[in-house]
Amino acid sequence: MPDQMAIREVAFGKITGVFKRHGAVSIDTPVFELSRETLMGKYGEDSKLIYDLADQGGEILSLRYDLTVPFARFVALHGVGNIKRYHIAKVYRRDQPQMARGRFREFFQCDFDIAGSYPSMVPDAEVLKVLVEILDDLQLGEYEIKLNHRLLLDSMLDIAGVPPQKFRPICSAIDKLDKEPWEVVRAEMVEEKGLPGHVADRIGEFVVLRGQPLELLEKLTEAAHPLAQHPDSAVALEELRTMFGFLQSMGALGPIVFDLSLARGLDYYTGVIYEAVLKGGNVGSIAAGGRYDKLVGMFSGKDVPAVGVSIGIERVFAIMEAQLRLQAEQQAGGTIRETETEALVASIGGGMQPRRMRICSELWASGIKAEFGYKANPKMPDQLGYALKQGIPYMVLFGESEVEAGVVKIKDLDAGTEEVVAEVGRGLDGSPSDA
Amino acid sequence: MPDQMAIREVAFGKITGVFKRHGAVSIDTPVFELSRETLMGKYGEDSKLIYDLADQGGEILSLRYDLTVPFARFVALHGVGNIKRYHIAKVYRRDQPQMARGRFREFFQCDFDIAGSYPSMVPDAEVLKVLVEILDDLQLGEYEIKLNHRLLLDSMLDIAGVPPQKFRPICSAIDKLDKEPWEVVRAEMVEEKGLPGHVADRIGEFVVLRGQPLELLEKLTEAAHPLAQHPDSAVALEELRTMFGFLQSMGALGPIVFDLSLARGLDYYTGVIYEAVLKGGNVGSIAAGGRYDKLVGMFSGKDVPAVGVSIGIERVFAIMEAQLRLQAEQQAGGTIRETETEALVASIGGGMQPRRMRICSELWASGIKAEFGYKANPKMPDQLGYALKQGIPYMVLFGESEVEAGVVKIKDLDAGTEEVVAEVGRGLDGSPSDA
Numbered sequence: 001m002p003d004q005m006a007i008r009e010v011a012f013g014k015i016t017g018v019f020k021r022h023g024a025v026s027i028d029t030p031v032f033e034l035s036r037e038t039l040m041g042k043y044g045e046d047s048k049l050i051y052d053l054a055d056q057g058g059e060i061l062s063l064r065y066d067l068t069v070p071f072a073r074f075v076a077l078h079g080v081g082n083i084k085r086y087h088i089a090k091v092y093r094r095d096q097p098q099m100a101r102g103r104f105r106e107f108f109q110c111d112f113d114i115a116g117s118y119p120s121m122v123p124d125a126e127v128l129k130v131l132v133e134i135l136d137d138l139q140l141g142e143y144e145i146k147l148n149h150r151l152l153l154d155s156m157l158d159i160a161g162v163p164p165q166k167f168r169p170i171c172s173a174i175d176k177l178d179k180e181p182w183e184v185v186r187a188e189m190v191e192e193k194g195l196p197g198h199v200a201d202r203i204g205e206f207v208v209l210r211g212q213p214l215e216l217l218e219k220l221t222e223a224a225h226p227l228a229q230h231p232d233s234a235v236a237l238e239e240l241r242t243m244f245g246f247l248q249s250m251g252a253l254g255p256i257v258f259d260l261s262l263a264r265g266l267d268y269y270t271g272v273i274y275e276a277v278l279k280g281g282n283v284g285s286i287a288a289g290g291r292y293d294k295l296v297g298m299f300s301g302k303d304v305p306a307v308g309v310s311i312g313i314e315r316v317f318a319i320m321e322a323q324l325r326l327q328a329e330q331q332a333g334g335t336i337r338e339t340e341t342e343a344l345v346a347s348i349g350g351g352m353q354p355r356r357m358r359i360c361s362e363l364w365a366s367g368i369k370a371e372f373g374y375k376a377n378p379k380m381p382d383q384l385g386y387a388l389k390q391g392i393p394y395m396v397l398f399g400e401s402e403v404e405a406g407v408v409k410i411k412d413l414d415a416g417t418e419e420v421v422a423e424v425g426r427g428l429d430g431s432p433s434d435a
Numbered sequence: 436m437p438d439q440m441a442i443r444e445v446a447f448g449k450i451t452g453v454f455k456r457h458g459a460v461s462i463d464t465p466v467f468e469l470s471r472e473t474l475m476g477k478y479g480e481d482s483k484l485i486y487d488l489a490d491q492g493g494e495i496l497s498l499r500y501d502l503t504v505p506f507a508r509f510v511a512l513h514g515v516g517n518i519k520r521y522h523i524a525k526v527y528r529r530d531q532p533q534m535a536r537g538r539f540r541e542f543f544q545c546d547f548d549i550a551g552s553y554p555s556m557v558p559d560a561e562v563l564k565v566l567v568e569i570l571d572d573l574q575l576g577e578y579e580i581k582l583n584h585r586l587l588l589d590s591m592l593d594i595a596g597v598p599p600q601k602f603r604p605i606c607s608a609i610d611k612l613d614k615e616p617w618e619v620v621r622a623e624m625v626e627e628k629g630l631p632g633h634v635a636d637r638i639g640e641f642v643v644l645r646g647q648p649l650e651l652l653e654k655l656t657e658a659a660h661p662l663a664q665h666p667d668s669a670v671a672l673e674e675l676r677t678m679f680g681f682l683q684s685m686g687a688l689g690p691i692v693f694d695l696s697l698a699r700g701l702d703y704y705t706g707v708i709y710e711a712v713l714k715g716g717n718v719g720s721i722a723a724g725g726r727y728d729k730l731v732g733m734f735s736g737k738d739v740p741a742v743g744v745s746i747g748i749e750r751v752f753a754i755m756e757a758q759l760r761l762q763a764e765q766q767a768g769g770t771i772r773e774t775e776t777e778a779l780v781a782s783i784g785g786g787m788q789p790r791r792m793r794i795c796s797e798l799w800a801s802g803i804k805a806e807f808g809y810k811a812n813p814k815m816p817d818q819l820g821y822a823l824k825q826g827i828p829y830m831v832l833f834g835e836s837e838v839e840a841g842v843v844k845i846k847d848l849d850a851g852t853e854e855v856v857a858e859v860g861r862g863l864d865g866s867p868s869d870a
Contacts, residue, residue, distance in 0.1 A: 122788065123809065375554065
């Protein structure tokens with residue numbers, strides 16, 4: 001619907017504004033992915049949601065499922081050494097394929113990624129800075145960015161006594177902690193995934209740890225702390241120390257919450273992981289991402305380290321729409337504006353169409369967004385009603401007397417004031433102004 | 436590629452700027468079309484280029500082939516009475532399906548349409564005004580908009596003695612006149628399509644008629660002219676008289692060429708038809724459209740008259756790219772800019788990364804598009820080389836002595852000048868400026 005599209009455009013504008021401010025380029029990867037097999041290897045269970053094209057002769061194609069895998073393929077295929085890119089585009093998933101009438105689903109994703117070999121944590125910090133700027137600019141409400149590190153998670157499981165082959169299933173149980181209480185997650189670990197109770201309890205001691213990044217880091221790096229002693233987590237903590245310093249330099253540390261319970265589902269993350277959530281609400285994550293150093297190598301055999309974030313843009317649209325509907329209800333019109341029209345050129349009396357068109361053209365030529373009525377002899381209440389309904393702030397008005405005097409009235413609908421101004425000279429094509 | 440995407444963004448920005456100036460709304464129709472049969476009825480021969488999705492349970496879907504049919508379906512489905520909308524999106528066609536390895540093809544289309552019952556020729560004139568503004572704003576070179584009317588074409592064939600069932604095949608022969616000389620087209624009419632030679636010759640007398648709209652209209656509406664006497668073409672000529680008046684009021688008549696040889700291929704046009712071409716070049720049409728009053732009714736049974744134009748946006752990209760490459764070659768850098776970055780924050784000496792980040796953040800906070808080097812201790816020639824290669828106009832520079840003095844140098848790379856300015860106070864997070 002047009003009002004929803006108008007909201008999308010505002011969101012897209014703000015988000016791409018941030019990307020461009022950071023010197024990111026835009027690339028467009030194909031909607032078609034070459035083979036289902038390539039995709040299957042990346043998405044695991046979820047690959048049943050992939051759309052295939054019919055075999056009409058030629059390669060078997062699928063529609064893209066996300067923007068990260070096509071980006072990794074792009075980097076691999078073109079031998080890109082380093083790139084900072086954004087991509088806002090539709091992805092396609094067969095939602096609820098178990099239903100008889102498999103519904104189709106298409107929705108926008110919005111990704112920002114930096115690929116390339118760089119000094120530790122520099123791109124990671126910039127990705128987070130970009131995320132902070134976007135969430136600040138969108139003004140969706142108070143938010144926090146939960147942050148963890150894959151190596152911390154793995155070390156913590158190792159320390160607790162989880163065998164390596166159970167790291168991923170246990171991680172996916174931990175991942176549920178934002179929705180379920182510890183008791184439920186603990187039960188899943190012990191009853192479903194066969195963890196001894198004392199091992200689960202040890203995990204429980206770690207995952208409650210969350211706090212201001214530098215404070216929690218201080219605590220975890222105390223010599224006696226098991227995470228400071230484990231070789232993998234020691235590396236991770238050192239990386240985080242570097243990154244927190246960078247974030248502080250960029251004024252982006254404020255919304256970060258260091259949270260040992262964060263365990264993003266996707267397998268391909270190798271370093272920092274993060275997830276932004278609105279505080280107080282119950283809307284779930286509005287952005288998420290992390291470092292994935294091995295994904296490009298799955299296509300080319302040659303690793304290109306990368307880090308990125310995906311904005312949950314459809315959720316952002318929904319929140320903005322709700323905010324705007326609330327605002328609109330509290331105001332007179334009661335609708336969200338569909339257009340950006342600044343002026344309606346209106347007239348009283350018959351035979352004024354060419355004149356409305358000419359005056360409108362003068363406004364267009366000056367870069368003013370303007371409309372004229374299409375009816376041959378439109379009634380003033382209809383024209384005023386249209387302007388109010390559409391939220392158009394100004395009307396340019398004229399009737400016989402204004403034509404004779406060579407003037408137009410400019411009505412400010414918000415202020416309720418009217419001003420008479422001299423009409424601008426001649427038609428654009430040089431025809432007399434009463435053409 | 437990033438530089439091509441940058442060009443696309445410029446083109447999209449200019450074009451949507453015009454649409455918004457005219458108060459058009461944006462709608463997003465699904466990429467999936469529900470059944471191949473619905474599409475087949477609209478595209479005739481070309482329907483072999485439609486992409487089908489595999490049958491994975493559920494309805495059989497196809498990918499959209501253009502934006503006009505989905506728009507007509509949208510208007511029909513939602514019972515829209517009137518709408519002025521634009522849509523820029525990808526469409527999908529199986530190019531050269533006869534080849535063993537059927538290549539996939541996806542490309543952008545850019546459509547503007549006005550649907551609804553309005554006084555004669557008002558929306559038609561605004562669509563053409565929009566087209567003129569777009570072509571002026573894009574600065575692709577000198578252009579003309581060839582214009583004709585479906586009823587004029589049919590009347591002219593009727594007068595020449597063509598039987599009604601041969602109107603469409605003969606129109607498609609006439610359509611080739613922009614590429615083939617009259618003799619070739621005449622031969623097709625006589626030899627392939629079985630028209631008597633004297634009938635073809637009569638058509639030949641009509642299709643050479645082209646000229647300034649008001650002048651040719653004057654000639655065709657002389658009482659003795661057969662087109663003035665035929666009831667259908669008399670209606671068409673009266674419509675054109677109205678529209679030319681409107682276009683004159685909007686200063687948009689200049690690029691219009693009234694051309695009786697214009698015969699657009701698609702069957703669904705019912706009124707004015709037009710096609711924009713660049714003069715002198717050989718790039719073919721860069722925009723085309725017309726009135727189609729019966730397409731919505733094919734979905735709902737209830738006609739909603741409509742008129743629109745489709746910009747050949749991929750061709751526009753190609754022309755702009757060629758123009759920019761030529762410009763770039765004539766300048767120092769020799770490349771098209773991929774980003775809009777205004778300043779590179781550069782430094783001399785080690786340990787400056789946090790400071791580069793902090794200064795960059797201050798620029799971002801001021802809305803300035805800026806980048807900082809990712810290397811721990813970047814060399815000045817590398818930083819300068821990067822700025823020049825990327826076409827970044829300014830560098831913000833500092834080393835030990837600037838840090839001590841609390842200043843930065845601002846280097847204008849175009850002018851080759853340097854200025855020393857006081858560094859802005861403290862870090863964004865309140866940390867001391869030597870953080």
